[in-house]
Amino acid sequence: MxxxxxxxxxxxxxxxxxxxxxxxxxxxxxxxxxxxxxxxxxxxxxxxxxxxxxxxxxxxxxxxxxxxxxxxxxxxxxxxxxxxxxxxxxxPDAMQSVLDIEGALGHAELSLVHLLHTVRTGEPAFPQQYGLTFWEDLSADDRRAGSFDALMGARLAVHAPAVAQAYPWGGLRRLIDVGGGDGSMLITILQAHQGLHGTVLDLPGPVRRAEKAIAEAGLEHRARAVAGSFFDELPADGDGYLLSSILHNWDDASAARIMRRCADAAATTASVFVVDYFNNQSVQTEGDLRMLCYFGGRQHSLEQLGEMAAPTGLRIVSVLPAGRMSVVELRRS
Incomplete structure (x- = not known):
């Protein structure tokens, strides 16, 4: 034969x-x-x-x-x-920590075997695999939580220089990095724009790491980290509110609530900035299915982002390329 x-x-x-x-x-x-x-x-x-x-x-x-x-x-x-x-x-571009089954993302990937359940029900696959939501699982396992924070910090550090150069951040007085993790993104932006002040807002664990990183960068005079949730009222002293790779981690209702909190804090004069993977009107389909299975989330197109922001009174006023990502500015209509 x-x-x-x-x-x-x-x-x-x-x-x-x-x-x-x-x-x-x-x-x-x-x-x-x-x-x-x-x-x-x-x-x-x-x-x-x-x-x-x-x-x-x-x-x-x-x-x-x-x-x-x-x-x-x-x-x-x-x-x-x-x-x-x-x-x-x-x-460079090492994949070990991403593929590690005992780390946060490798652990989450195993839930993709329940994609059929997700397609039939619209529910995320992760709880079907583990009996907990992704975020509950991280809270219950310090090792996986640490691996997730490290992965997200490393990813932000890779993209942060392009984001720092993509927008004239120096024209702002204070930028509040909402859900800013260990502060990697904000620190890079502050280092590139000497007149800018900034705040990292996140849960207590990431805030402790952000405080340490801010001190190590010698930025205590221009930056601070405060504990809080982006589902609650945000500090009102910013003229820019940054959501970097945040919205896609949440279902539609939760993402809309986060956007509403930013819009309320921004009032009539401040801008809300969304940094994520936007490719014109298209969506990264592989990443979209991952967000769906992990969290019930969504990788938004620019059109979908605009539709989510509209009820808050925000509209997209600019989209600036930042390497593989984009910086989308939204302001009150």
Whole structure:
């Protein structure tokens, strides 16, 4: 019989495969790439290092060779490929912490097996998998909460320089970063605009980290961190209210409530800024399904953002590119 030369099902099997994605996620969780990079390269030594079954780990490693993550060097010895190096911690664009099944996002990804439930009911998949909402789960597990904060802080740090340059923030007096986490975004903006003052508003845990980061950046004279919830009344002393990668984490009603709180605090003179992934009127469909399954959230298009803001009296007045993200300014009509 002639060897099959076309992808099975026209490539649909490869697109729908669960084995390889899970094998890579297990490799990330066990930090196999870090061990291999450090010189632990045989099946036996790796099994001992990661406390795994030798036979099963060997079979996993062999599939990672097939998948192009590793290369076989003979006699049960493995090397990292160019792809596999992205699983090493500390590398540019490193994916280990994102794919780690025991971390916040890798843990959440497992709920995608309940996408059918979400499609049928409109409910998020995460509670179907774990019996808790995403946020309840973070509150119950300090390790996952720490991994989530670290991932979000790292992501903001990557995008923050472009956001800091995208808008003339220096024309504001005080910018309030609503749900600002560890302060990464606000600190970068303040460092680029010397006359600006700022406030991070978040829950007590992130606020403690923000206070430390502000002090380390030497910005105590221009920045502060206050504990609070974006579902409650916000400080009224800002002339800019920043929502950076916040709204997509919540269902429509909750996102609208957050927008309402910002609009009320902004009154008639301040602006509300939404920083997120906007590509004209389109939505990132993969990210949208993730937000839906994790939180019941939504990755908004600009049109959807405008529709959500309209009942608060806010309208979009500018959209400025900031690397892969955009800075959307909204003001009272």
């Amino acid at each position: 002639a060897e099959e030369t076309t992808a099975r099902g026209g490539g649909i099997w490869a697109a729908a495969d669960l084995v390889t994605p899970m094998a890579i996620r297990v490799a990330a969780t066990l930090r196999l790439a870090d061990h291999i990079a450090a010189g632990t390269r045989t099946t036996e030594a790796l099994a001992e290092a990661v406390h795994a079954d030798r036979d099963v780990l060997g079979r996993l490693l062999d599939h990672l060779v097939t998948a192009g993550v590793l290369s076989g060097a003979g006699a049960g010895t493995y090397e990292l490929t160019a792809m596999g190096r992205y699983l090493c911690d500390g590398q």
